[in-house]
Amino acid sequence: MNDFIFHNPDKVYFGKNQINHLPEELLKFGKKVLLVYGGGSIKKSGLYDTVVNLLKTNGIEIFELSGVEPNPRHSTANKGAQICKKENIDVVLAVGGGSTIDCSKGVAAAAVTESGDVWDLVSNDVWVTKALPVVAILTNAATGSEMDGWAVISNMDTNEKIGLGGSALIPRVAFENPEYSYTLPTYQTACGAFDIFNHVLDNYYLAGDATFDMILEFQEAVMRAVVKWAPVAMKEPENYEARANLMWASSMALNSVLDAGTVHGCACHAMEHELSAYYDITHGHGLAIVTPRWLKYILSETTAPAIYRFGVKVFGVEEGLDPMIGAEKAIEAVSNFCFNTLGLKANLSDLGINEEHFKEMAEHACFGSVITGPKELAPSDVEAIYKMCL
Amino acid sequence: MNDFIFHNPDKVYFGKNQINHLPEELLKFGKKVLLVYGGGSIKKSGLYDTVVNLLKTNGIEIFELSGVEPNPRHSTANKGAQICKKENIDVVLAVGGGSTIDCSKGVAAAAVTESGDVWDLVSNDVWVTKALPVVAILTNAATGSEMDGWAVISNMDTNEKIGLGGSALIPRVAFENPEYSYTLPTYQTACGAFDIFNHVLDNYYLAGDATFDMILEFQEAVMRAVVKWAPVAMKEPENYEARANLMWASSMALNSVLDAGTVHGCACHAMEHELSAYYDITHGHGLAIVTPRWLKYILSETTAPAIYRFGVKVFGVEEGLDPMIGAEKAIEAVSNFCFNTLGLKANLSDLGINEEHFKEMAEHACFGSVITGPKELAPSDVEAIYKMCL
Numbered sequence A, B: 001m002n003d004f005i006f007h008n009p010d011k012v013y014f015g016k017n018q019i020n021h022l023p024e025e026l027l028k029f030g031k032k033v034l035l036v037y038g039g040g041s042i043k044k045s046g047l048y049d050t051v052v053n054l055l056k057t058n059g060i061e062i063f064e065l066s067g068v069e070p071n072p073r074h075s076t077a078n079k080g081a082q083i084c085k086k087e088n089i090d091v092v093l094a095v096g097g098g099s100t101i102d103c104s105k106g107v108a109a110a111a112v113t114e115s116g117d118v119w120d121l122v123s124n125d126v127w128v129t130k131a132l133p134v135v136a137i138l139t140n141a142a143t144g145s146e147m148d149g150w151a152v153i154s155n156m157d158t159n160e161k162i163g164l165g166g167s168a169l170i171p172r173v174a175f176e177n178p179e180y181s182y183t184l185p186t187y188q189t190a191c192g193a194f195d196i197f198n199h200v201l202d203n204y205y206l207a208g209d210a211t212f213d214m215i216l217e218f219q220e221a222v223m224r225a226v227v228k229w230a231p232v233a234m235k236e237p238e239n240y241e242a243r244a245n246l247m248w249a250s251s252m253a254l255n256s257v258l259d260a261g262t263v264h265g266c267a268c269h270a271m272e273h274e275l276s277a278y279y280d281i282t283h284g285h286g287l288a289i290v291t292p293r294w295l296k297y298i299l300s301e302t303t304a305p306a307i308y309r310f311g312v313k314v315f316g317v318e319e320g321l322d323p324m325i326g327a328e329k330a331i332e333a334v335s336n337f338c339f340n341t342l343g344l345k346a347n348l349s350d351l352g353i354n355e356e357h358f359k360e361m362a363e364h365a366c367f368g369s370v371i372t373g374p375k376e377l378a379p380s381d382v383e384a385i386y387k388m389c390l
Helices: A019-027 A041-045 A047-057 A074-087 A098-110 A118-123 A186-203 A213-235 A240-254 A267-279 A283-298 A304-315 A323-341 A355-365 A379-388 B019-027 B041-045 B047-057 B074-087 B098-110 B118-123 B186-203 B213-235 B240-254 B267-279 B283-298 B304-315 B323-341 B355-365 B379-388
Strands: A004-014 A032-036 A061-065 A091-096 A134-138 A150-155 A160-165 A173-176 B004-014 B032-036 B061-065 B091-096 B134-138 B150-155 B160-165 B173-176
Touching: A004 A019, A004 A240, A019 A047, A019 A134, A019 A173, A032 A047, A032 A074, A032 A098, A041 A047, A041 A091, A047 A061, A047 A091, A061 A074, A074 A098, A074 A118, A074 A150, A091 A098, A098 A118, A098 A134, A098 A150, A098 A160, A118 A150, A118 A160, A150 A267, A160 A267, A173 A240, A186 A213, A186 A240, A186 A267, A186 A283, A213 A240, A213 A304, A213 A323, A213 B213, A213 B240, A240 B213, A267 A283, A267 A355, A267 A379, A283 A323, A283 A379, A304 A323, A355 A379, B004 B019, B004 B240, B019 B047, B019 B134, B019 B173, B032 B047, B032 B074, B032 B098, B041 B047, B041 B091, B047 B061, B047 B091, B061 B074, B074 B098, B074 B118, B074 B150, B091 B098, B098 B118, B098 B134, B098 B150, B098 B160, B118 B150, B118 B160, B150 B267, B160 B267, B173 B240, B186 B213, B186 B240, B186 B267, B186 B283, B213 B240, B213 B304, B213 B323, B267 B283, B267 B355, B267 B379, B283 B323, B283 B379, B304 B323, B355 B379
Parallel strands: A004 A173, A032 A061, A032 A091, A091 A134, A134 A173, B004 B173, B032 B061, B032 B091, B091 B134, B134 B173
Antiparallel strands: A004 B004, A150 A160, B150 B160
16 A cells, blocks of 8 residues: 555635635735636626626736636746736636636746746646645536646647646635536537546556555546536536536546545546647547547456456446456446547547657657556557557 | 535645654744643554654654543643643644544644633634644544544533534644554454444435435445454454555545535434543444434434445445335444444443433533434434433
């Protein structure tokens, strides 16, 4: 069993009637707020007005960074960092999904550096222990960024999409109102749900040697919640229980509770980040295409028992089969969930992606080494998996 | 579904090789430490020497409060508070089980009040938002105090045992090394295990209307871990995996993860606190006696499905039965776990307790009102349950 540190000081206000706590939480950090958001969907939904009114009536001064991209760019984060420096911003308020929160973390980290360039931190793999405080209002159950210490930043000049981590990046406060995700389109709901699912699966200990049964069972419970509620949210976008389950699953998947004593894996995420970096596709969709192929690729007598168990516990695959056969059924169940239940297109070619860049993408994904996990993946393995996805 | 706030900033170092982080964590608060411990078992085990050496070699000044009782007294906490005031203590370091940590929280809270009397806070039901920081080194998997914001303090002058709560009482840092619980006697191991079990069961939503499936399933996973590993730890006191599972279960049971959206119940705990207050018995043993009787007493067509489900999921009671019959089997399984597996005596009379004080204990347990839960309990209900326990 591995030693571990559990520490997640994020204060989460979850539910319908929590937003009025926003001013008191922001004022703990100061009166100057940088409001960060994306393409304007929060204006349509009315959330923008709610937030701005709350802040203004409490004497909070608002500066804005809008237009954050779905795969947030380092250049956008740098723009935000410049505003923070110039205006002496006290706290960065992200209103949106994972991209907006990730960008806000990049802003918060870069704002306290001399260069103000987030890419200096990303490219030097700096563990961020100093940053402006980030407060998040979540509108999309997906990335878990509302409760974790990671941001994924893209540099489109160099086709790189890389994680920036650090204890200072965990939001100080997060507001999670499932109603804020009612307006999310079906496709985004599906992609977000699979992102959550894969955060857990990437970390599910597939060599069958889990250190804590209870943690393994927590992981299974979160994946079951996604399997149960994602199709409900897709059919009934204003089903509160469905949206609430997905939202809390998003946070639980990455708030470290499911990590205790495990080795945090990220095979599919590492492979997918290259797809988004090169082709700017929706992260959750890329994951859905990669995941069943990855499972097929790593399937062996060693991994079969755990993959089979996962199939039994999460998808109700029948018990008592030969582990290899059971594991194959589990992988079929994942494919069925991705491509039928969630309705996502199954192949990279459907998204206009061919094998042109696979070789260099595979090199990037391995960061000059291998991707660790239940089976180590060298660049040649990653390239083979990409080809299976065509 | 209920709104909720999740916030647990406690930083937990879990595992074998973590204690060297103690000085750096203490020094964040200052150089003057009040070391709080119980009857000296930490001296026998060598933990006392380890801690004192670590502190001294890092220039930390140590003051001591020893002799904390199993049901910690307000008078002992007050003694600690006086030391803190006189010596300008920066941080309270608890080394021991739940009683030592609870007492340390009482010290930390009282130390910043004018009177320095913890009973002023307890008896006025003050929600503690200001206290000295508490750091805990856990030696007994049981109360969850290492990760929660509660302390239970006893006043033997008035036969009162009452909880003191507050955000400031959550330990800032906790060290959980399962090896520190190796020397725990079998009886204490059993009592601690049932305390953990009941923390979850008291909070298990027995009206069958859980808001999050995943939270209900987390609760079941933690109870299963206790059922699986408690007998192992009793037979093999130095089984690391058993001690680790119980220790992390202790923390998970009360760190708020299992609360999300539920109504936190405490029926058995409220009833047991009176038993300890009047007769100074071991808390976990009192709980083991009360719990199966409580389940019997609240069993009805309304509660049967949830009690049955709990039996299926936690004890493997067979599926497909009539809910009332299934629920009865679940309650039998609880009794069997308490009185056979854990080997605890089944009746209050075995502990020398008769019905003399039941009436006033029942009044106390209800705090002049009722105990909420799957079935509301008035004093007459509580008295009836006590009588079932004879």
